[in-house]
Amino acid sequence: MTNEKGQVVTKTSLLKQMEELIEEPGLTCCICREGYKFQPTKVLGIYTFTKRVALEDFENKPRKQQGYSTVSHFNIVHYDCHLAAVRLARGREEWESAALQNANTKCNGLLPVWGPHVPESAFATCLARHNTYLQECTGQREPTYQLNIHDTKLLFLRFATEQSFSVDTGGGGRESNIHLIPYIIHTVLYVLNTTRATSREEKNLQCFLEQPCEKWVESSCDVDGPHYYTVLAMHILSPERWMNTRLTFLRRLLVTVHARKVSAVFANKLTDKQSKEYAVYRSPLLFWGLVELIYDMFRKVPTSNTEGGWSFSLAEYVRHNDMPIYEASERVLKAYQEELMPAESFSEFLDVVGLLSDIPDPDLFLQDLLNSVP
Structure with a gap:
């Protein structure tokens, strides 16, 4: 309806719908x-x-x-x-x-x-x-969901080793693939929750975390090795449990890459325990750092007390929050590119991720870690 001056005085439901159509969030x-x-x-x-x-x-x-x-x-x-x-x-x-x-x-x-x-x-x-x-x-x-976890692992490795995302496709880079991560995670969570496999994977993670250091070099070339379990953790462990175990995951990743570097995997023991330059450990640190940033992105997710716990809560959160997740992914990429990637030493990296209070002497930490592995 309009008045004599041609101004709209009554908004019909159709007009309201048209106004809303201008912005589709998410x-x-x-x-x-x-x-x-x-x-x-x-x-x-x-x-x-x-x-x-x-x-x-x-x-x-x-x-x-x-x-x-x-x-x-x-x-x-x-x-x-x-x-x-x-x-x-x-x-x-x-x-x-x-x-x-x-x-x-x-x-x-x-x-x-x-x-x-x-x-x-x-x-x-x-x-x-x-x-x-x-x-x-x-x-x-x-x-299977295990193959999808490996898929996420390989995606994280592309970030950590600075490989191209578009070599096979001709398009898409870090930004588009950081947005993909929550939805691959959600696919895994859906299968974990509907097949009630969460408790089984929780036991597998516990076995990995309790594995004696005598087995660390041997497992550094396993298909389901430390990189796989670090990614699996995001689907199973609540942020609180991750905080309590994250240094174990970091140690395992560092030993894995060191063993591969010195070709210790064939002898199943570390023959060279001398710590190497930062470049050797940069990719496992960036890999671990990306997992840490993804956890930070989901820090507001309340852990459910129902069966499935964190897995169920996270799946529900991803399902209902496409816009907050999109914006949080942008922040994750910014932190990854502007804070983690430019780090030029182990000490600088630990400072960026807030671990210097836990590891005040990074060089000593690394050398002690390598010395503790047979």
Whole structure:
């Protein structure tokens, strides 16, 4: 309704809706530009690219165990919109068509994001479809949550060793892949929680943490080695438990990289216990530091007392907080790039992560650690 001057005096519900349409908070579809606010039950997915790789390059076997590694340009699309676009592009193959929506970046998967009002059945159907995509592009018979943990491990290693994220795809870098991390974690959590595997993995983590130092060099080339367990910890251990055990994880990662450097893995003992220059230990420190930053990102998540505890709480948080998570991921990347990466010594790194009070003499800490390992 307007008055004599042509000014709107009564706002209809349609006008209100149009005003709201201007801003869709959170993740939005790159085709229809709507997200979970205006299409609460339509499943969104993240375009991903996955390839078959060895799970552990240092595995001491002629035939290395195979898994997969995923990267993303972090373009979001409704499953329905993706399939409609594929149908319209009759002459093109599915992923050739999808690349056009994905900023001309190669993709072969669509990782579902479980929105707050999406029925579980719809999310599970889309997750099953994504697993089919994984099977098709990797030849992996059954993508398991363990393989997804390895996938996250390999993604963290790309960050820690400064490898390219776009060498196979032509697009996507650190920023887009830091945003992917919470959603790969969420996929693992969903399977852990629905299959009630949390308590089993908790026992596995406990065994790893209690492993005697005589076994540390031997396990430095295991597929499920210290890098794998450090990533698994994020899914199982609450921030309080991480704080109590994080130095054990750090020690294991440092010994692992030292053993690999001095080729001690074949003798299963450290023949050279002399600490090396910072460059040798930089990648495990950055790897550990990224896990620490991800924990910091989730520090406001309350730990549930129900079965599953932290795993359940974290899954619920990721499901309901896409915008806070997006903003927190930006802060994680900023801290990683501006604080962790520029560190030029072990001492400087520990200062940045706030560990100098626990480890006042970093050089002595490292040398004592290596001396304590047979």
